[in-house]
Amino acid sequence: MTTSRLLLACFSFLLLLGCQSKTTEDSVRLNYLDYSKSDDQATGGIRMIPISTPAGNFKVWTKRVGNNPKIKVLLLHGGPGGTHEFFESFDGYFPNESIEYIYYDQLGSYYSDQPNDNRLWTNERFVEEVEQVRKALKLDNSNFYLLGQSWGGILAMEYALKYQKNLKGLIISNMMASAPAYNKYAEEVLGPKLDPTVFAQIKAFEKNKEYTNPKYMELLMNHYYTEHILRKPVNQWPESINRAFKHLNPAVYVYMQGPSEFGITGDATLKNWDVTQRLKTISVPTLAIGAQHDTMDPKHMEWIANEVQNGRYLHCPDGSHLSQYDDQKHYFPGVIQFLKDVDNGTFKKS
Template sequence: MTTARTLAPADREGTVAFGEFETWYRITGEPSPGVAPLVVLHGGPGCVHDYVLTIADLAQRTCHPVIHYDQLGNGRSTRLPDRGADFWTPELFLAELDSLLAGLGVLDGYHLLGQSWGGMLGAEHAVRRPAGLRSLTIADSPASMELWVAEANRLRALLPPEVRATLLAHESDGSYDHPEYQRAMEVFYDRHVCRVVPNPPEVAATFAAIEADPTVYLTMNGPTEFHVIGTLRDWTIIDRLDRMAVPTLVVSGAHDEATEACVRPFTERIPDVRQHVFPDSSHMPHVEERAAFMELLAGFLAEVEGR
C-alpha cells in the first residue's frame, strides 16, 4: 500500500491510436486471467490524469490493474489547440474510450471510474450498455449541468461579499486572467474543489496543465468551475439513467461542488445503485480522504466480482 505522500508507479505506459491521433495511457498492476481492470476517466473536460493517480493504490490493495489515460487534447495525448467547439463533443470522447478499451484488449471485461466530467462521460458510456462493462463508479459528478450551475450559484452566494463582488466584476468584462479574479476563484476552490491546502503536487500539476493548454476546458466548460459558459452548459443524462444495467457506486464529498442536489438523479434513477458521502471531503475525496476512498472502492469491486 502506498503512503499518503507517494503515488504508485506505472508498470507500463504507451499510446493507442485513435484515428490519426494518439491516446496516452499508463497501467499500474499486472493483468491476471479473469480479473477486470479499472479504467479511470479524469475530469475537466480538459484536465489530465495526474490528480487521480492516487486511485492507482487500488492495484496494490486488490488484484485489479488500474488504467489511467489522458483524454484527447490533454497531457501526453495528441494536443489540438486549433480545433473549434464543433470538434470537442461528448461523442468524441466516447469514441476515444471505445478505441482505448479495444486497443488495450479489455473490451470483454472492465470496470469504469469517472471523476467529475469523467463520471459524466462514464454515465454516457454506461447507458449504451456495452457488453464488457462490469461496474461504474461516478465520483463527484452532476447528472446535469443545469443542476451544477444552480448549485454553483448557491455556493457562490455563501462566499464573503468582497469575494463575490470581485468575481462578478471580472466576469462582467471577461478579465478572467486578472490576479484579483484568480485569488477570488481560489477561495471557492479551497472550499469546494480540494480542501487539502496547499494542494498536493499531483493536483497542482493538473491545474498547471489546464493553465498551459486550456483549449478543451474553456471550450466545453468555461473559465472556472462555477462560471460555465461552454458547450456542455445544456448537457443532461437524467432522462436516460434508467438504461444503466451495471452496479453503480455514486460518491461525493460533504463539501463538494457536486452537491447532493447534483447527484440525486443518479441515486434515484439508476436501477442498481449505492451511495457514499465522504464527510471531510469536497470534490476530491480520492485525495482528501484517500485511505477511506480506496477501502470503499475495493469493497465495491469485490462485491461486484462476487456476484
C-alpha cells in the same frame, strides 16, 4: 444418504469453493506486478493507442498498473483537458488490493496528442475515443470497470448510455447528471456561502468576462477552490494536483467547461448538458460518489444512485471535488468494496 453424510458433503463442497477462491486471489496477488508476458513490458505498462477521428488519426497515452484478469479499471480524468495526474493517489490504495487500473490521458491532454481543432471536443467524439481505447486494451464486460471523475463522470455516463453492454461496473465520481443543476447549485448554494465582498467581485469579473484577470483566479483559488475543490491551503496541495493543473489544456477546458470550476459559464459547450431523464436506462452496477463540500450537490449524487437500476451511493463527509485526496478514508474503502462486491457477485444496490 444420511443427514450427517449430506451435511458433510455440503461442508466439503463449500470448503473446496473457498480454497479455489483463495487460490485465485493468491495467484492474482502473486502475478500482480509481473509484466513479463505482456507486450508493454518494455515501456512499463505505457501504450500510445491510435485513435481515429473525423479530423484525422492521433494517439492517446495510457499506462497500465498491475495485472488482474477480473478487475480492470479505466480512469477518466476531469477537465476537460485535464490529465491522469488527478488520479495518482490511487497508487497508494489499488495495488495493495491487486486491482488493475489504467491511467489514460484523453485526446487534447498533456501526455496525448493535442490537435488544435474544436470539432474534436464533443461528448460524442470522446465516447467513441473511449470505445477505441477499450478495444485496444481488450477490456470487456467480464472485467471492465469505468471510473470517471468530474468531467470524466460526464464521459462515463455518456459512454454507459451507449455502450453499457461492454461494462462490468460503472463509477460516477463527483459529477452531477445535469450542467444546469450544477450551475444552479454553484450560484444559489455555494456562492452565497462566500464572503459577500468576494462573491460580488467574482460575479463582477464574470459579468465583464474578465476571466483572464489574475485577481479573478486568485479569488477563486483562495476562497472557492480551497473550500470546494481540495480542502487544503494551496501551499499544501499535493504535487500531483499542482502538476495536473499546470498541464491542463486551456483550449479544451475553456471551450467545453468555461474559465473556472465555478459553474459552466459563457459559451462553453457543456452548459446545457443534461442526461437526468436517461439515467434510468443504465442497468450495470453503478457507484455514485458525492462529497459534503463538493462543487457538486451530494444529494444529487445520491439521487443518481437511486435513479439507475442498480446503484449504490458513497458519501464522503470530509471531502470536496477531489475527495480522492481530501477524504481518502471514505473514498477508497467505498470504491474498493464496490469493485469487490461486483466481482464476487455480492453487489447489492442501496
